[in-house]
Amino acid sequence: MTAKKIILTVFIVLLAVILLVCLGFGIWVASVTSDAKLNKALLPTSNAQPVFYDKDGKEILIEKTPALSPEDIPKSLSDAFVAIEDKRFYEHKGVDYRRVFGAIVSNLKSKSLKEGASTITQQLVKNTHLTQEKSLKRKLNEMAIAKEVEKNYSKAEIMAMYLSVIYFGAGLYGVKDAAALYFGKDLNELTVAQCATLAGIIKNPSRYSPKNSIENSTKRRNLVLSLMREQGKISDKVYKEAVFEELVLTDDTQKVSAREFYVKRCREQIKEIIGCTDYELDNLGLKVYTFYDDELQTEISNILSDKSLYKKEDTSGSAIVIDNFTSGVSAHFSTDRKVWQRQPGSTLKPISVYTPALAENVIYPSTVIKDEKTVFGDFSPKNYNDVYYGWTNVREAVKKSLNSVAVKTLTYLTVPKSIAYLNKMGIETKKQDETLSLALGTITEGITTKQLADAYLTLACGGGYGESSYIERISNRDGKRVWNFSASKTAVFDEASCSLMTDMLLETAKSGTAKSLSTLPFEVASKTGTASVSGRNTDAVNASYTSEHTVVVWHYGKDIEESGGQGSTISARKIYEKIYRASHPFPFVMSCDVVSLDVDLYSLEKDKSVKLAGVSTPQQYRKAELFKKGNTPKEVSTVFDKIKLDDFILEADNIKGVCKIKFDAKDIYSYDVYRVLKVPEKIATVKDKSGQIVLEDFPSGVGVVIYEIVPYIENEYGLTVGNTVVKKAFIK
Known part of the structure; x- marks a missing residue:
């Protein structure tokens, strides 16, 4: 076999392999994208927005926000988005293959899927039909549906739908609300610089939102303006004026509609209940009955x-x-x-x-x-x-x-x-x-x-x-209740x-x-x-x-x-x-499984433990506390049940003729001290004292002197008297 034939054979084999690989890849792509269908109901068309009713059955009057139409979009705004997001938007049929090839090369180099190469049409599809997952399958489905979108809608219509759904940070979807929040303007009032600012946000709203960083937002805006000039969308004069325009934000606090905030919460709840997108919701014709109180919301x-x-x-x-x-x-x-x-x-x-x-x-x-x-x-x-x-x-x-x-x-x-x-x-x-x-x-x-x-x-x-x-x-458009x-x-x-x-x-x-x-x-x-x-x-x-x-x-x-x-x-x-301007709420009703019991304050103070008050606990040492019936203190205080006197010492000094009476007192007791010669005579009363007490007494005469100490408690029932302690001394 000649060298020429060998080369020809190798070429045919390689060509066949390439064709088989391409055929196999084509079959695989077809199978992966077989379910990728354009669903017009998912696009922001707003044919039958839900009607919301308050607690009294009255319609909650809010400004309806229909999807943007091509006539709503000023040229400077669409030019700004095309410049930064998809410069061949008016040339491709939904997929920019030159960008796709560039993204593939970039991703191979970085060994990641960081480059997506999504056109504006693809971004519209991703935000209405698909998840935010980064995978080859999702990207292929996105491309397939984007081609279908291009077949069914004009570029102007695609741009209007895209600008109706894209996320601008601060909880805002759609350029109309973004313009109102950031600049307090309608779309036709935006300057070129403001259009460029909005276009610059969507790549990373948390980084480029002017609410978060004026510096980052300004740099991003100037990049958009530079691209607009390079692509012939604005003149040098307009560019110079725009880059020097101060980025001034509106105070949006007073522009927030109280009703719209509540209705937005309702919309989020509906989407969770029935599993739909915002755009599907705006085409279902639902009647939504809420707990909304308009007067209170305003207040x-x-x-x-x-x-x-x-x-x-x-x-x-x-x-x-x-x-x-x-x-x-x-x-x-x-x-x-x-x-x-x-x-x-x-x-x-x-x-x-x-x-x-x-x-x-x-x-x-x-x-x-x-x-x-x-x-x-x-x-x-x-x-x-x-x-x-x-x-x-x-x-x-x-x-x-x-x-x-x-x-x-x-x-x-x-x-x-x-x-x-x-x-x-x-x-x-x-x-x-x-x-x-x-x-x-x-x-x-x-x-x-x-x-x-x-x-x-x-x-x-x-x-x-x-x-x-x-x-x-919630009721459907025919009045049939679909959720309670x-x-x-x-x-x-x-x-x-x-x-x-x-x-x-x-x-x-x-x-x-x-x-x-x-x-x-x-x-x-x-x-x-x-x-x-x-x-x-x-x-x-x-x-x-x-x-x-x-x-x-x-x-x-x-x-x-x-x-x-x-x-x-x-x-x-x-x-x-x-x-409660007109009437007051009822007082709280205590559970029948809660009981009020007296606890012993002395135990709380001295032992740091919660004990129930005993029968003998004086009123001043009682406090009512609340307990669950199944969880009450198990121990009852006995500190007042048996009154006793500890460490009573009596010392006689015959030289000075004095008797020293010593004992340890507790502040919960009172003590009467008596001298007994022929008859008892009270010589002291000790109250509200803790610690060692020392009393001196000078009895007259000589011989045996008897001292008695009587501890007791005063309470609302009278006196509770403890055992009398007696000591004797001999005075020479």
């Missing part, structure tokens, strides 16, 4: 927008009100439009430490614990201002929010049990949360205002947990433990850290919390409830300079004043 938005309630100008506020009977959210508002997961501080103590400890019969409200600086391994909690109160009880520790006592109580309860109770109330935890710092409200992922309110709702409802709801029921809210509860705590916790939180509102609520003419149970980072307060929280409503107010920011007992508690008071 809390006004209260939270009152700058006088914040110490720092840039502090944000959030509040929620839940009806205890229906578990429906009557009102919920946040000044920055966001739903954060943040650190709740000491408001977590009642639900992570004290109520679980009561439920596990680990403590009573009257349990005595020493409040002191304590080291637990590598953890040493500090009280506010590093002030410690020594021996105290759980009730006082809750009222004063003593961190040392909370951590000690958690050691009695154990961290795993605390975690289990939190999980039962819908508060998720991580492995790293399994530490004693949980007692102080430190939780890795943080919790939302609503999650905290739902946990306190559990206390208000006697221990049953059930997630609250914005929505009462059920306010069913799962037992977390026993009712008696909740009653004891509520009783302690009532005192916290009267004279503890939440005392700003004490002027309210009805009962409120409350706890405050403060969280800080590097010595700066970032969160100030008040969680509270009456017999009828649960309210959480949360102030937050980078450095708010306030604690939970300040602005957030005052805000809570103002909210309660609005809720």
Whole structure:
């Protein structure tokens, strides 16, 4: 065989192999993308947006936000997005193969999938049809659907749909809302620089949002402007004017619609209930009946927008009100439009430490614990201002929010049990949360205002947990009911433990850290919390409830300079004043499984133990305390039952003619001291003294002198007299 034939044969074989590989790859791609179909219902067309109704059945009037149409998009805006995101947008048919090849080379070099090469059409598909997963299969499906989109819609229509769904940070989807939040403008009012700023955000909203960093946002904007100039979309003159334009943001706080915030929460709940996207939701024609109270929502938005309630100008506020009977959210508002997961501080103590400890019969409200600086391994909690109160009880520790006592109580309860109770109330935890710092409200992922309110709702409802709801029921476009809210509860705590916790939180509102609520003419149970980072307060929280409503107010920011007992508690008071302007809530009803028993104060003071008062315990040494029927003190104090005198010593000094009477006294007893010659004569009475008593007596005459000491207790029943102790002395 000649060399020429050999080369030809090798070429044919290689060509066949290549064709087979390509055929195999094509078959594999076809199988992978076989389910990749364009679903027009997923695109933002908004043909039948849901209608929302308040608690009285009246429609909640909000501005409908239909998907953008091509006529809504100014040329400078589309040019900015094309320049930075997809410069061949008007040339390709959904997939830019030149970018794909470049991305493949880049990914092979980096051994990762960091380069996606997605066109604007592909980004539209990813945000409406697919997940954010980074995989070859998803990318192929994205490309296949993008081609179908291009076949069915014009470039202008694709651009309008894309700008309707893309994420701009701050909880904003769609360029219309982004323009309103960042600049307070409609799309047709945007400058070229502002268009470039918006286009620059979407690559990494947390980094390039002007709300987070003016510097990063400006650099990114200038990059977009530079590309616009290079691609001939703006002139040198326009470029120079735009790069020198100051990036000025609007104060969006007053622009947030209270109704829209609540409706947005409803939309999120619907998507969870029926498993749909925003765009599907806007085409279902649902009728949504909610627990919304328009008057109350307006009131809390006004209260939270009152700058006088914040110490720092840039502090944000959030509040929620839940009806205890229906578990429906009557009102919920946040000044920055966001739903954060943040650190709740000491408001977590009642639900992570004290109520679980009561439920596990680990403590009573009257349990005595020493409040002191304590080291637990590598953890040493500090009280506010590093002030410690020594021996105290759980009730006082809750009222004063003593961190040392909370951590000690958690050691009695154990961290795993605390975690289990939190999980039962819908508060998720991580492995790293399994530490004693949980007692102080430190939780890795943080919790939302609503999650905290739902946990306190559990206390208000006697221990049953059930997630609250914005929505009462949902009907389809034909009026057929498709979903109903059920306010069913799962037992977390026993009712008696909740009653004891509520009783302690009532005192916290009267004279503890939440005392700003004490002027309210009805009962409120409350706890405050403060969280800080590097010595700066970032969160100030008040969680509270009456017999009828649960309210959480949360102030937050980078450095708010306030604690939970300040602005957030005052805000809570103002909210309660609005809720109960016409009538007051019913007083709390104590569980029938709670009993009031007298404890012995002397044992509490001297032995640091909770003992029931005995029959002989005087009134001044009795105090009524609350207990669960199944967890009462087992020991009864006998300290007053048998009065005895210890260490009575009588010494006679014949030289000086004096008798010294010595004995050990207890301040709970009184002592009458008698000299007996022919008849008894009282020479002294000792009261309210502890320790050794020394008395001197100068009897007249010589011979035997008898001294008697009579210990006794004075109480409301008269005298309880102990055994008389007699000693004799001889005077020469």
